[in-house]
Amino acid sequence: MxxxxxxxxxxxxxxxxxxxxxxxxxxxxxxLDAPPTVAEIEDVLARLDLEPWHIVRMNEPIAREINLKQVPKDAEHRADWIKALAEHPKLIQxxxxxxxxxxxxxxxxxxxxxxxxxx
CATH class of the missing domain: 3.40.30.10 (Glutaredoxin)
Structure with a gap:
């Protein structure tokens, strides 16, 4: 574990x-010291049975800085959400x-x- x-x-x-x-x-x-890769985030999401936007801490300042609220929560933009989590691990719940x-x-x-x- x-x-x-x-x-x-x-x-x-x-x-x-x-x-x-x-x-x-x-x-x-x-x-935050050893950020997960895109593949690791995808694995965790599959294990959680959640979409990336379900594990985002939207109140983090970086979420506002990168305009994450403007990114649609759909299959077409799923990779954008995962990329944001990988690049800004502070966003991960x-x-x-x-x-x-x-x-x-x-x-x-x-x-x-x-x-x-x-x-």
Whole structure:
């Protein structure tokens, strides 16, 4: 299992704490320091069963700077959204946990963390 985190994020710290408390084996990826590639983002989206615009932090200043709200949320522009996430990883919702069963979750709430940790 791998968790994509920003150490400055309280939700990420909570998720890491829950994984540690559960004794889970995982790898931390500080995705701002080691940004995911387009292929990795596509893989995570498939695991999440979401489209790229579903995992974008639209309130980040960079979203406004690159006019992301103007990009249509459709199949024709899907690659533009993924490219934005790859070029500006701060836009990626966090924390994302990729599970060994081939799925992934955005672990921002206690219920999701409980499912991941078995608590």
């Amino acid at each position: 791998e968790i994509w985190i920003n150490p400055a994020c309280s939700k990420c710290r909570t998720a890491v704490g829950a994984l540690d408390e559960a004794g889970a084996e995982y790898t931390q990826r500080r995705y 966090r924390p994302i946990i990729t599970l060994d069963d081939g799925t992934a979750v955005i672990a921002r709430d206690e219920e999701t963390l409980a499912r991941v940790t078995g608590a």
